[in-house]
Amino acid sequence: MFNKKVFSEYIYKKNKILSLSIFLALNVLFLTGCVNKNTYRPSIERPFVLTTFTILADLARNVAGDRLLIESITKPGAEIHSYQFTPSDIVKTKGAKLIIENGLGLEAWFSKFMSSTGDIPKVKLTEGIKPLLIDGDAYSGRPNPHAWMSPKRAMNYVDKIVDAFIEIDPDGALEYSSNASTYKAKLESLDKELRDSLSSIPKERRFLVTCEGAFTYLARDYGMKEAYLWPVNAESQVTPRRMVNLIKKIKENEVPTIFCESTVSADAQMEVAKSSGAVFGGTFYVDSLSDLNGPAPTYIDLLRHNVRLITKGLSISKVKK
Incomplete structure (x- = not known):
């Protein structure tokens, strides 16, 4: 015999379970979207370049203009010499066309980092720069890696960045060279000011x-x-x-x-x-x-x-x- 009350309770429970399932599914999608937003890079038209720290990112942006997207692996305030990179830092490299480092032993973690990223081109901005040596203490005789603290040497960094950008984006050669000339003029003025x-x-x-x-x-x-x-x-x-x-x-x-x-x-x-x-x-x-x-x-x-x-x-x- 058909029991209307039992049937109604059955329908009510079924709808409740269905509603709960939909709610949970939507939450999973939302949370997944949040993780993806923070972990995976969205599709972009501009080529993407990474630098090891924020100062290099600023130099690179002044050369890149609007043609490239520039990001730093480390955040403002990070200790960059012995930085402990994370899985999310490795994920940042997904789709990168170039990674820019300082060199001269500054980023002690960089070789290990690169071994985890696959075959991504890199450029060392201090290559070709005659370093000043550390005088005294445990590091005596080793190159001082902080060459960017000289505006004159920072101009050499800029030249290296231009060459690296042209390598990955030849069509932007004129724009990169023009941007670099403008920025180097600012550095010349800064040198006099300092x-x-x-x-x-x-x-x-x-x-x-x-x-x-x-x-x-x-x-x-x-x-x-x-x-x-x-x-x-x-x-x-x-x-x-x-x-x-x-x-x-x-x-x-x-x-x-x-x-x-x-x-x-x-x-x-x-x-x-x-x-x-x-x-x-x-x-x-x-x-x-x-x-x-x-x-x-x-x-x-x-x-x-x-x-x-x-x-x-x-x-x-x-x-x-």
Whole structure:
């Protein structure tokens, strides 16, 4: 005998199960879409180029214009020397036409990274540049990799980028060359601006003290001396001996102000400042740009920010005895 009540309950339960199934299916699709959005690159018309860090990405964008899409593997604020790449970084390389690295041993992780990416062309921007060597400490005699801290050497980077872009996109040769010429003119102007600013510091105070020895190229260009806690961030161990030696140099040279970089802790340098009588003058950007709202969203902004801090800090009264 047909039971209307039982049938109604059956239909109700079936519809409820169906509705729940549809709801779950839609959620799976939504979540999958979110993962794909963050993990897989959508189809794009412009060729896609990766760089190892944000500063190289900015240089590359100034050459690429609208013809190429440029992205950095590392994010603003990342420590780039011993960066630990992730599976999502490997996925970023999907469809890349080129990967740009600095070289000179800066990206210690890069060879292993490339072995996981397949056959993607790469270009090393310091190839052909005569490096300055690290003086003293455990890295003595090795090339200092921070060549981009000199606007003049950054122009060499730009030339390398142009050649690499023409290799993957010959039709854009004129545009890349034109963009590079415009950008290099800005770097020429920046070089003069920085020279004028730093030359205003009394000669006896042109002694730059930082956490990392990343300013060798800038110091050489503009007639400054330098000292630091460690040679490169990949070997940023703070030892009592290093601190004592740096404090001694600061006192001997009457350095009024010392600094540190954005991608490392400034705690040790704060202690050095306290013990030496110097002032802690602020944070430099060297291995990474800031975010868009920070003081160094571009390479040119980065150098201007650093030189403003240097000029202000080294122009004050001498260190207290």
